[in-house]
Amino acid sequence: MSSNDVIFTFSIDDGHPSDMRVAEILERHGLDATFFIPVRNREGQPVLDKHALRQLASRFEIGSHTCDHCFLKNVDVAESHYQITEGKKQLEDLLGAPIEGFCYPGGKYRKSDAAMVQSAGFRYARTTMNLCFDSGDNPYEMPTTFQFYPHERSVYLRNFTRGGHWGQRREALRLALQKKDWIDRLHALFRHACDQGGVFHLWAHSNDIDALQAWDKLDAFLAEVASSVPPQGRVNNGRLAAISF
Numbered sequence: 001m002s003s004n005d006v007i008f009t010f011s012i013d014d015g016h017p018s019d020m021r022v023a024e025i026l027e028r029h030g031l032d033a034t035f036f037i038p039v040r041n042r043e044g045q046p047v048l049d050k051h052a053l054r055q056l057a058s059r060f061e062i063g064s065h066t067c068d069h070c071f072l073k074n075v076d077v078a079e080s081h082y083q084i085t086e087g088k089k090q091l092e093d094l095l096g097a098p099i100e101g102f103c104y105p106g107g108k109y110r111k112s113d114a115a116m117v118q119s120a121g122f123r124y125a126r127t128t129m130n131l132c133f134d135s136g137d138n139p140y141e142m143p144t145t146f147q148f149y150p151h152e153r154s155v156y157l158r159n160f161t162r163g164g165h166w167g168q169r170r171e172a173l174r175l176a177l178q179k180k181d182w183i184d185r186l187h188a189l190f191r192h193a194c195d196q197g198g199v200f201h202l203w204a205h206s207n208d209i210d211a212l213q214a215w216d217k218l219d220a221f222l223a224e225v226a227s228s229v230p231p232q233g234r235v236n237n238g239r240l241a242a243i244s245f
């Protein structure tokens, strides 16, 4: 693969009102993304209102993140089924368009939840596995590369251990552990994807960006992405799934 083959995708979880600020930065840099939205957030975080959501949907892909931001692994099968199907239906009713992507809140799911996501009519689902430079081997367990968050090194090690696929992810883990500063890690992993070709999948919570006061850092990174990734490589999650599976 050459650098022309690098693909950049970005997903933003939870539908916090600050997602509109992410959208503005993405538009300015000509980049695409998917916003995974719960209808409500049981953890008490605010969720975009109908007007803002429709505005966001006019420019970006909207995916479902259950009804209530429910960690599927922690509830029974009936509740999991309700969260998966009802979250999809309510977004579709609101937006008048099919919702094809799903993201597991907290990355917590069982194999049976993934099967329910598929039978509910979703085309793909995203996990919270990081350190991948590809879209995985199962459309209902699409991994990511990096969360826009200053994790401790131990978090990368734990995510690496739990996620498997160690051979493919070893180089990304090495790069992540090598850098002390999280933004240096982000740039090192992105440069690797550009040099080797492959997928760079960034994900974030916009309320984290608020709390970290990291808006300038996100803007600077997305400017680098826009100067490195040709237009055909700037995709939302749905497009990545379509070209991968």
Ligand SMILES: [Zn+2]
Residues within 6 Å of the ligand: 013, 014, 065, 069, 104, 105, 106
């Ligand atoms: Zn979430």
